[in-house]
Amino acid sequence: MDKIIVGLKRVVDYNVRIRVKPDGSGVATEGLKMSVNPFDEIALEEALRIRERGEAREVVVVSIGPEDCQQQLRTGLAMGADRAVHVPHDGDLEPLAVARILLGLVTREAADLVILGKQAIDDDCSQTGQMLAALWDRPQATFASKLETSGTTARVTREVDAGLEVIEVDLPAVVTTDLRLNEPRYVKLPDIMKAKKKPIESVTIASLGVDPAPRLRTLHHEPPAPRQKGVMVKDVDQLMGTLRERGVLG
Amino acid sequence: MSKVLVIAEHNGNHLNPSTARCLSCAAQLQAGPADVLVLGHGAEAVAREAAEVAGAGRVLLADQPAFAQPLAAMLAPAVAELARGYTHVLAPSTTFGKDLLPRVAALLGVPQVSEVMSVEGPRKFRRPTYAGNAIITVEVPDDLPVVATVRNASFKAAGKAAAVPVEAWTPTATAPTHTRYVELRSGGGDRPDLQTARAVISGGRGVGSAENFAVLYRLADRLGAAVGASRAAVDAGFVPNELQVGQTGKIIAPEVYFAFGISGAIQHLTGIKDAGTIVAVNKDGDAPIFEVADIGLVGDLFQVIPEIERRLG
Ligand SMILES: Cc1cc2nc3c(=O)[nH]c(=O)nc-3n(C[C@H](O)[C@H](O)[C@H](O)COP(=O)(O)OP(=O)(O)OC[C@H]3O[C@@H](n4cnc5c(N)ncnc54)[C@H](O)[C@@H]3O)c2cc1C
Numbered sequence: 034m035d036k037i038i039v040g041l042k043r044v045v046d047y048n049v050r051i052r053v054k055p056d057g058s059g060v061a062t063e064g065l066k067m068s069v070n071p072f073d074e075i076a077l078e079e080a081l082r083i084r085e086r087g088e089a090r091e092v093v094v095v096s097i098g099p100e101d102c103q104q105q106l107r108t109g110l111a112m113g114a115d116r117a118v119h120v121p122h123d124g125d126l127e128p129l130a131v132a133r134i135l136l137g138l139v140t141r142e143a144a145d146l147v148i149l150g151k152q153a154i155d156d157d158c159s160q161t162g163q164m165l166a167a168l169w170d171r172p173q174a175t176f177a178s179k180l181e182t183s184g185t186t187a188r189v190t191r192e193v194d195a196g197l198e199v200i201e202v203d204l205p206a207v208v209t210t211d212l213r214l215n216e217p218r219y220v221k222l223p224d225i226m227k228a229k230k231k232p233i234e235s236v237t238i239a240s241l242g243v244d245p246a247p248r249l250r251t252l253h254h255e256p257p258a259p260r261q262k263g264v265m266v267k268d269v270d271q272l273m274g275t276l277r278e279r280g281v282l283g
Numbered sequence: 284m285s286k287v288l289v290i291a292e293h294n295g296n297h298l299n300p301s302t303a304r305c306l307s308c309a310a311q312l313q314a315g316p317a318d319v320l321v322l323g324h325g326a327e328a329v330a331r332e333a334a335e336v337a338g339a340g341r342v343l344l345a346d347q348p349a350f351a352q353p354l355a356a357m358l359a360p361a362v363a364e365l366a367r368g369y370t371h372v373l374a375p376s377t378t379f380g381k382d383l384l385p386r387v388a389a390l391l392g393v394p395q396v397s398e399v400m401s402v403e404g405p406r407k408f409r410r411p412t413y414a415g416n417a418i419i420t421v422e423v424p425d426d427l428p429v430v431a432t433v434r435n436a437s438f439k440a441a442g443k444a445a446a447v448p449v450e451a452w453t454p455t456a457t458a459p460t461h462t463r464y465v466e467l468r469s470g471g472g473d474r475p476d477l478q479t480a481r482a483v484i485s486g487g488r489g490v491g492s493a494e495n496f497a498v499l500y501r502l503a504d505r506l507g508a509a510v511g512a513s514r515a516a517v518d519a520g521f522v523p524n525e526l527q528v529g530q531t532g533k534i535i536a537p538e539v540y541f542a543f544g545i546s547g548a549i550q551h552l553t554g555i556k557d558a559g560t561i562v563a564v565n566k567d568g569d570a571p572i573f574e575v576a577d578i579g580l581v582g583d584l585f586q587v588i589p590e591i592e593r594r595l596g
């Protein structure tokens with residue numbers, strides 16, 4: 034296979050506890066630590082391993098979003114991607130628009146494999162990979178926990194509710210990653226320095242002929258309803274008593 | 284007038300309970316009874332089961348060898364073809380629905396609303412973002428069909444009703460050949476299903492090993508409960524992946540949830556926010572799980588569990 038494309042979304046770091054703005058207009062993200070969506074990091078790690086096994090020639094990372102996405106692309110380059118494409122955009126993008134933009138890039142690059150995260154940990158939509166596969170009219174293998182490529186096909190183990198499902202797909206295809214696919218490597222300082230020399234190309238949404246305007250209207254944000262304060266019991270007798278009082282244990 | 288299509292989930296023999304939950308979501312859309320689409324091969328029994336769920340107006344059975352396995356690439360063209368006649372298309376927010384419905388939405392060229400947790404109006408829904416830490420209200424404009432996945436834990440399963448007709452439906456779209464099913468490996472035995480069980484006994488890294496999980500299985504069997512786990516317990520290989528509860532595992536709403544040796548990371552808590560009663564046992568009194576637990580006990584799970592069993596008699 035020649036080329037693997039990996040999407041890197043810039044999101045609030047998974048360790049940061051976000052807060053909903055008091056007026057319900059959104060989530061306060063200013064000044065928060067931003068990172069590569071964890072599932073996307075796994076996607077990139079997988080692509081790099083395939084290339085390192087000699088089964089692909091090039092790994093290209095793509096990020097769509099504000100100027101600052103270049104930080105996440107630099108992380109991707111430091112991890113080992115060969116080059117990066119940034120599609121600048123300020124404001125919200127729905128997964129369908131992202132899928133259309135990716136379709137433009139994937140066709141332009143003639144990608145053999147696209148690896149994306151199974152969901153972004155901000156909007157938690159879990160749609161983009163499936164949508165890209167549909168628009169591209171190619172196979173999808175979502176929630177992957179194992180990926181083996183051989184020439185023109187890939188064998189993917191998927192984490193599904195019933196267990197582990199194995200499917201085989203023809204390439205090109207879209208794979209989305211689950212957490213157990215791999216453990217991403219740490220970036221070393223010399224790699225960060227080297228990555229500074231790697232190119233980041235900028236491609237406009239307009240040049241891909243995509244309308245980025247969201248169609249769904251987000252009317253309101255609210256924090257989740259707090260749970261009632263619980264009680265601490267000091268031993269198993271009290272525990273069983275409280276459970277019986279609540280009628281949850283026969 | 285709204286017209287709702289619900290995509291049934293099943294394993295070839297039985298309807299998944301998530302379908303009845305979708306139908307109770309559909310009942311809130313101010314539409315008439317919903318059409319239920321069963322895609323499968325030799326799935327007449329499933330169709331008959333679907334025909335007896337309250338809220339179903341009619342069951343459409345698309346029976347083809349290509350639909351023998353729930354592969355999104357095979358099913359999506361057929362679903363998209365049928366969907367054009369409806370104002371709403373719903374599927375459960377299980378791995379089946381999450382895999383399939385975005386592919387359908389893209390074929391229709393419309394956005395999807397993921398994980399509907401409440402219906403605020405026929406085109407207005409609440410859904411979780413940021414691992415459930417920000418709930419958003421979204422509205423689908425009038426000129427678009429509503430394509431949405433329904434969060435299992437947020438809707439009670441619709442009950443049984445008199446059977447409605449089952450009709451055969453044949454899509455004109457031909458299924459692609461680029462995707463092939465190989466096998467399903469399932470670690471589960473005949474224990475209650477994690478997503479529908481009344482009680483769940485969950486273990487985390489604190490359980491320590493696959494062997495030690497036997498203690499939890501024994502308690503679960505005593506209580507007729509399902510067994511769940513944190514990601515750390517799954518990653519460590521104590522239990523199979525399908526037991527993971529949380530943002531990236533299963534989102535569940537049992538009447539009672541026991542967390543043994545689970546610290547309470549936000550990604551885990553997302554999966555249990557809708558549980559009736561959360562019981563936490565952890566030897567660290569500062570563990571964040573105690574902030575959400577209804578009943579907390581600081582203690583060693585290996586002492587606490589046998590004591591619970593003794594008191595169960
Ligand atoms: C993108 C992303 C998605 C994630 N999705 C999920 C998800 O879906 N589900 C999930 O669970 N996690 C998820 N995680 C992982 C999550 O952040 C935590 O790492 C994980 O939940 C921790 O599991 P744990 O509580 O079992 O382990 P730990 O945090 O290590 O906690 C173990 C606990 O056991 C207690 N303990 C130890 N021994 C005993 C004993 N003998 N008796 C009583 N208590 C004892 C300790 O005090 C400790 O509190 C995700 C992480 C990321 C980055």
